[in-house]
Amino acid sequence: MMELPEAAAMAAQITATLSGKRIAHAVANASPHKFAWYSGDPAEYNDRLAGKTIRSAAPRAGLVEVHADDMVLALSTSLRYLDKDEKPPKKHQLLLSFEDATALVATVQMWGCLACFREGENAGVPDYLEAIKQPSPLSAAFDRAYFSTLFGPDTGTLSAKAFLATEQRIPGLGNGVAQDILWTSHIHPKRKMATLSGAEIESLFGAVKSVLADMVAQGGRDTERDLFGQPGGYITVLSRNTVDKPCPVCGTAIRKEAYLGGSIYYCGGCQPL
Ligand SMILES: [Zn+2]
Numbered sequence: 001m002m003e004l005p006e007a008a009a010m011a012a013q014i015t016a017t018l019s020g021k022r023i024a025h026a027v028a029n030a031s032p033h034k035f036a037w038y039s040g041d042p043a044e045y046n047d048r049l050a051g052k053t054i055r056s057a058a059p060r061a062g063l064v065e066v067h068a069d070d071m072v073l074a075l076s077t078s079l080r081y082l083d084k085d086e087k088p089p090k091k092h093q094l095l096l097s098f099e100d101a102t103a104l105v106a107t108v109q110m111w112g113c114l115a116c117f118r119e120g121e122n123a124g125v126p127d128y129l130e131a132i133k134q135p136s137p138l139s140a141a142f143d144r145a146y147f148s149t150l151f152g153p154d155t156g157t158l159s160a161k162a163f164l165a166t167e168q169r170i171p172g173l174g175n176g177v178a179q180d181i182l183w184t185s186h187i188h189p190k191r192k193m194a195t196l197s198g199a200e201i202e203s204l205f206g207a208v209k210s211v212l213a214d215m216v217a218q219g220g221r222d223t224e225r226d227l228f229g230q231p232g233g234y235i236t237v238l239s240r241n242t243v244d245k246p247c248p249v250c251g252t253a254i255r256k257e258a259y260l261g262g263s264i265y266y267c268g269g270c271q272p273l
Helices: 005-017 042-049 126-131 143-146 160-165 175-184 198-217
Strands: 024-027 036-038 054-060 063-068 071-073 078-082 093-097 103-107 110-118 254-258 263-269
Touching: 005 054, 005 063, 005 078, 005 198, 024 263, 042 071, 042 110, 110 126, 143 198, 160 175, 175 198, 175 263
Parallel strands: 036 110
Antiparallel strands: 024 093, 054 063, 063 071, 071 110, 078 103, 093 103, 254 263
16 A cells, blocks of 8 residues: 555656566466455456556556556555566566566555556546545645535544545545654644644645655655665654654654554654644
């Protein structure tokens, strides 16, 4: 599962590295995974992809769309480029071997989309369709007025973490990137949305825009790996890398807790509950 900054970085790397490469062979579902979502029968992926040439890639929410002639791959899993002498991992859910003996391998961790469909046709993966419906938080269309439309009658009872990172309310914004957005806006992840002041909501909107833009500009977060297996350049303030370390602003130790089916990180000094 990928989030927006890493999808943006990955798409740029795929465009730069794979454009012009012709697919010799595609293997999908070599290691069946309960939460790997394919378009139709993965056994047909070779027929759909062999002989196609990679043209470009673009981020779409927490997915990378790879265009190979008239085919589209929409991938939200870990992706790795393999040079000529590199062997793929034993388990993988998609392997594209190129005619120059390099390859792209996709592996699913918790869950992941591996859609493959003809341009303009239905991807056959509901999650993908949901992800691309709303405007990207990086786009001009995602402005303060649009942000207001995300608030409904039940929003007040949600925690700030649930508001930001569940139900795909904001495409590509997941639990990982939500941590630094909430820290930047001085909002504890468990704060109920109804308790936020107008100024705090303004601050939250500003942080969604600025923190995501910063993460994208720096090639994704340092907790995630890029196409070449390297960590991104954005140094996370709140992540597994910084638990128990002092907050860079106030010095309070950064805490980790389990909350709503994932980990939250916070600074008790900057983000009082
Ligand atoms: Zn702090």
